Amino acid sequence: MLPIKFDYAAPENLAAAAKLLHENQQARILAGGHSLLTAIKSGLISPSLLIDLKKIPNLQDIKLPQETGGILQIGGMTTYDQVATSSEVQKNYQALAEAANSIGDPQIRNWGRMGDIFAYRDLACDLLAVALVLEATFHLTSANNSRVITADDFISLGIQTQWQIPEILTSIDFPAPISRSGSAYEFLKHPASGYVICGIAVLVELSANDVVDKCSVAVTGATSYPLRLSQLAHRMQGKAPTPKNIATAANLARESITTAQVSNQELTIVADRYASSEYRHHMIGVLTQRALTRALKQTQIP
Ligand SMILES: Cc1cc2nc3c(=O)[nH]c(=O)nc-3n(C[C@H](O)[C@H](O)[C@H](O)COP(=O)(O)OP(=O)(O)OC[C@H]3O[C@@H](n4cnc5c(N)ncnc54)[C@H](O)[C@@H]3O)c2cc1C
Missing domain, CATH: 3.30.390.50 (CO dehydrogenase flavoprotein, C-terminal domain)
Structure with missing residues (x-):
């Protein structure tokens, strides 16, 4: 049972989601809901509004280096399973495939999303170590701004803000590996x-x-x-x-x-x-x- 009442919105574009997040200080982004709903049920957080990203186009895609000019681009709503089973990731980004495949069990991987990397206040997160070594960059959007930060800066930002980051993680980009x-x-x-x-x-x-x-x-x-x-x-x-x-x-x-x-x-x-x-x-x-x-x-x- 959920101990609190909250509103729910499922905006159809990123600008609308960012606006809702900006206007509601107690709002939370809803991705797969595994961590979020557990935190609500245990009384750790009491959001006034859940902003579900599921209807926003392109957030659940993996764009291959051939399509982007050399970058592997993983949308914030991409599931861990999509990452773990992608043939491109398995072939050229082995650490990423292995870390995604190590998360939880098949249900967690089928439903948990890459954007949930924001959840990790305890930081026992498999993917952040991989993001560091593969030099990933994080694309963040808010109502007023869009920015790209490195994995190192992302972790520093998380530590400084206790992971209360009023931005939406739209994608995580990984540069193409060199041949050897x-x-x-x-x-x-x-x-x-x-x-x-x-x-x-x-x-x-x-x-x-x-x-x-x-x-x-x-x-x-x-x-x-x-x-x-x-x-x-x-x-x-x-x-x-x-x-x-x-x-x-x-x-x-x-x-x-x-x-x-x-x-x-x-x-x-x-x-x-x-x-x-x-x-x-x-x-x-x-x-x-x-x-x-x-x-x-x-x-x-x-
Ligand atoms: C049984 C179990 C085992 C697990 N094992 C592991 C493990 O081995 N390794 C590991 O690393 N993790 C593990 N986890 C954690 C798991 O990865 C997360 O619980 C789960 O993936 C949550 O993802 P979600 O999409 O459901 O996020 P949600 O619960 O929807 O969101 C979590 C938080 O992230 C924020 N958020 C989500 N997406 C975005 C976005 N795009 N932009 C901004 N904020 C966003 C939400 O606002 C919320 O604060 C486990 C969890 C469970 C329940």
């Missing part, structure tokens, strides 16, 4: 809730002379905020992709996490009844090693 690149998402899930205990997303690019040109690693779930491990990226540059160097990178991932900061906020390693901070810290290294090994395999020219 690979990505992977490795994760450890809570067996009951399915939420991520530790998730590691990796993107690697190899140069023509077979050394690492770029190595981007991000962690989610294990830390208070998802973050990119920048020190590791610098230290891996120019290194040969050998098992020894991968093991070194995994150790570095563990070391660099202890000094990392996001948006000037101290970072803590999460501890709960299921997994201690020491265990999560250890898993950061284990999962980095696995993800790097798999991502590097994709860089091999057949």
Whole structure:
């Protein structure tokens, strides 16, 4: 049972939705409703109006790089299942396909929408780590403005505003991968809730002379905020992709996490009844090693 009364609107275009959001400070965007309705039922929030985006055209599309001039564009109302089963995503954005496919169960993936990335005040979100390493950009619209921000800025904005962002996420864009690149998402899930205990997303690019040109690693779930491990990226540059160097990178991932900061906020390693901070810290290294090994395999020219 829903303990409060609220109005409902299903506008047919983005401008009308943005106007409603602007005019009603207590309004909330309704995507699939999984997180939102749970929050209403448990009394965490009491919105006066739900603005359902389902009738707005183009928000539920995946536009392929061939159609957009090189960008993979995922609409805010696209389901996780659409992303996980897209052949383009599976072929060229493996980390994204793997993270989308790891979310919840088939019902959650069939109904949950990409725009729900806004919901994550607890930040145990699989997709934000992938957005960081694949250098996604977020397209936001409000009544007065439209803007594009990077994944790093999106996370900082979320931390600063407690994710109360009075804007509509219209799409998330991913740049085309270069030819000798690979990505992977490795994760450890809570067996009951399915939420991520530790998730590691990796993107690697190899140069023509077979050394690492770029190595981007991000962690989610294990830390208070998802973050990119920048020190590791610098230290891996120019290194040969050998098992020894991968093991070194995994150790570095563990070391660099202890000094990392996001948006000037101290970072803590999460501890709960299921997994201690020491265990999560250890898993950061284990999962980095696995993800790097798999991502590097994709860089091999057949
Ligand atoms: C059983 C269960 C298991 C789960 N497991 C995982 C997991 O393993 N990994 C994981 O990452 N998540 C997990 N989740 C979370 C899941 O991803 C979300 O609950 C679900 O996808 C919510 O999506 P939704 O489309 O239903 O969003 P809604 O509930 O409709 O919206 C959630 C919030 O996002 C805002 N919002 C949604 N779309 C937009 C938009 N386009 N613009 C602006 N604001 C928007 C809404 O206003 C609301 O505040 C799990 C959830 C459940 C219930």
